Amino acid sequence: MNKNLLWQLALIVAVLLVFLFGIFGIPQNFSGQGLLTAMTNRIHLGLDLRGGTHLILQVQVNDAVNIDSDNAIEILKEQLNKRKITFADISKPDPQNNPDRVVLKGVPPDARKDLLDILNERLQEYSLGSGAENTYTLTMKPQMLTDLKDKAVTQAIETIRNRIDALGVSEPTIQEHGLGQYQILVQLPGVDDPERVKSLIQSTAMLEIKQVLGGPYPSEQAALQAQQPMGVLPPDGMLLPGHAAPGSSSGEQAWYVVSRISAVRGKDLRDAQPSTDQNGQPDVSFTLTGEGGQRFYSFTSAHVGESLGVVLDGKVQEVANIKEAIRDTGTISGGSMNAQQAKDLSMILRSGALPAGIKYLEERTVGPSLGTDSIRAGVRAAIVGMLAVLIFMLIYYRAAGINADVALLLNLIILLGFMGYFEAVLTLPGIAGVILTVGMGVDSNVLIFERIREELRNGKTPPSAVDQGFSHAWITIVDTHVTTIVSAAILFLFGTGPVKGFAVTLTFGLLANLFTAVFVSRVIFDWILSRKQRGEALSI
Secondary structure, eight states, X not given: OOHHHHHHHHHHHHHHHHHHHHHHOSOSOOSHHHHHHHHHHHSEEOHHHHOEEEEEEEEEHHHHHHHHHHHHHHHHHHHHHHTTOOOSEEEOSOTTTOTTEEXXXXXXXXXXXXXXXXXXXXXXXXXXXXXXSSOEEEEEOHHHHHHHHHHHHHHHHHHHHHHHHHHTOSSOEEEEEXXXXXXXXXXXXXXXXXXXXXXXXXXXXXXXXXXXXXEEESSHHHHHHTSSSTTOOOTTEEEEEEEOOTTSOTTOEEEEEEESSOSEEGGGEEEEEEEEOTXXXXXXXXXXXXXXXXXXXXXXXXXXXXXXEEEETTEEEEEEEOOSOOOSEEEEOOSSOOHHHHHHHHHHHHHOOOSSEEEEEEEEEEOHHHHHHHHHHHHHHHHHHHHHHHHHHHHHHTHHHHHHHHXXXXXXXXXXXXXXXXXXXXXXXXXXXXHHHHHHHHHHHHHHHHHHHHHHHTTOOHHHHHHHHHHHHHHHHHHHHHHHHHHHHHHHHHOOHHHHHHHHHHHHHHHHHHIIIIIIHHHHHHHHHHTSOTTOOOOO
């Protein structure tokens, strides 16, 4: 055996060992169950095989636009008052369908220049239009509106991913869903409590700390009657529901008048952890960022002796008296909050608030038994198909069929090893990709073998026929594989989870097939020819 052939065989053995390690790693034992466990630890099963939850969510992007336009209204009021410009009303005529439009009424005719200055300085994302009777319309610029909606979806994906990662779900799929506008696809393999996951995903967890101007009141009507003048809230105040004062009946609700402007918002939060109060009841302690802590310190320093409220999702969770300036820590206690709720709340606060509401469009749960049936059926199909191909190659190409069968088996090992190294997720379409890869491998061998047969019929010697067969089939094999890989790449870029699984296994399989069909098969032929006498026929 010449040295060139020896190092080629050594390379094939090395590749075989490397990819076997990719499949199994280092098994704890070499029993059948031990090898299966090692394999499943390296190659993860997708939702359709393992079972779990499939959700399609729609981000209510108009919520994010409403928040921005509400902020624009507050800035506009502040700037108009600062410049001593009178106005009759600032409102959004259609916040549900056109949340990007703000109408300003009753402005003096000579105030247009001041309005343009306000927009240029503070509200650059809005354009100004004028109407009859001293009415102006602020409309968000189209590009800014599109960017805001897209950003809301991106931020929602990141927030949901942070919450799912905190749950410890392995191999989740969280991505924009290409089949609908502003939709998100969430697939959670192995999740056994989908309702809890849905609750965590949908909760906005908008944390704010506001000054309490009045309350608690037993009802909304009582809160309004307590105002002076009666029924009119302060210009900088708003009415929010909340927990009743200590000593009230369990489940009783109270109402509070709080400031519109928040001393602290959720974005000022640095960390949140579940903890217990002095009575051993679960609560959540939070820490603010440096900037948020400084702002909170300034606020509490100026309001010593007054009350502040911790507001979560528009509900007053806790009211406390400011005895001294507070810098960067606080707690949230919910009365009936249990340990799991405290843990979930701290997780949600750490992951950040959703920029907009979430609507569930589709929910499917795949049971583990269905996943087991899918694995069994898929593996059975793969084994039957593989055996049929191997037997056909042996019958049709005789001794050369052994060559093809060895190449196909090595192709499968390399494919699974690729998936193990890249921690790819195997789905049911992925198993179909494996089977298709076997078919592509057979196709490559058939091209080569038929070309060799043609050369032999033309009177070439076996070594010359093998050399010419591989040389002429090489271009065709590369062409078919490259075009298929390009198609698989498009499926991966634009497809959803299962389609991506198919594209991944198909791509890995085609790359493996280029190596096995061209290099491995050629080395085996060269090894067989090296053992034959000159002029001895080739079994093909």
